[in-house]
Amino acid sequence: MSLQRRIENSWQGLSPSERKIAVLLEQNQHIVVSHSVAEIATMAGVSKATVSRFFRSLGYDDHMAARLEMRSSRESGVPVQLTSITPPEALQEEWQNLVQAHKDFDHQESALADAILAAENIYILGFRNGYPAARHLRQQLVQLRPGVSLLPAAGQTLAEDMVDISSRDLVILMGFRRRIKSFKPLIQGLNRQLDQQQLVLLTDPTGSGYGQWVGTTVICPLGAQQPMDNYSVVFSLISRLVNTVAERAGSLKRIQQIKTLYEELDELDL
Structure with missing residues (x-):
């Protein structure tokens, strides 16, 4: 209470x-x-x-x-202010978290980028605060390769889509503190359905225990000094990852095709 x-x-x-x-x-x-x-x-x-x-x-x-x-x-993620912290102090904490997270990601980045390029399909799952990050990752990757889906679809359940995930696919989950109750059964179910190496988890330190069911766990500190969580590490690592994927993809053909469609459909104010 x-x-x-x-x-x-x-x-x-x-x-x-x-x-x-x-x-x-x-x-x-x-x-x-x-x-x-x-x-x-x-x-x-x-x-x-x-x-x-x-x-x-x-x-x-x-x-x-x-x-x-x-x-x-x-x-655990409850928005409670524990200390009176100045903006410079908050920025210093954020910077320290960014430096540590990127250092830890050094040994994961290459294999993860290769897995993203090699997979037949990519399914990105995010709930609550993980949903904006999942949506952003999907929007970045879909410019680089086909077959990238965001789950769950609005207003839908997961089972109808999970049944189609095969041994040639990659699943990326976003699970940050104050996760939905069904997150653990979901990740355990995916572990039973797929090879563990097909599962990637982006989480904060409180979710490190889920690492036993996935092949790669990317830890993203969210800060603790301010009442609201800070997701700068999450989006910074996503940016780093997708840029590495872009470099390894080599061809810009898909990006050019999308650009042409933008122009034909007059969708963007370019």
């Missing part, structure tokens, strides 16, 4: 002093993690004993239990 929900459920039973703390924390939830009991007491204008009693009133054992719950929630 979130801190906000605990406060709402306990509000009627809180003392006037405890309500001062509640108002403070509702507006600045990150101080539960970043500040001590004494600091919270000073900010709210109450005693340390009142702060300790407040957290027990919400159902926590103590302040530390509340702090650990909030950290755990953020690591």
Whole structure:
């Protein structure tokens, strides 16, 4: 249960002093993690004993239990602000994540690009926050080769399409934290249906456990200091991958054909 929900459920039973703390924390939830009991007491204008009693009133054992719950929630993808972070600090964290992710991708890039070019068909699956990344990857690859599909189709189920995936195909899954409940059964089902090397997973560190069912796991850190996840690593690695595929594909014939169709259909403002 979130801190906000605990406060709402306990509000009627809180003392006037405890309500001062509640108002403070509702507006600045990150101080539960970043500040001590004494600091919270000073900010709210109450005693340390009142702060300790407040957290027990919400159902926590103590302040530390509340702090650990909030950290755990953020690591699972819940949009909770843990610290007060400046834009330069956020940019530094993003840069560090980008550098580490690209370093880790160095030994995966070549084989993955070759697999994309060699596959008869490519199926890209994405759900929730993974869907925009899956759609973007499909839009990039379809300019370089035929047979690239995005699943699931709007308003449709997966089974009708999964049955057609063969041993000559490649499946790329996007599964980031706060995944749908059916993600695990889906990836296990694909593992039973296909050779493990046909499965590629782009995920954040919390999804590394799914690596046991796929041939390649690409880890994309999403950040933890800000309340909302940062997908810059995901899209940066996609850009790197598709450009490598483009270089190895060699021929620009397909791109030129698409360009000609753009002009004939007058689809783009070129």
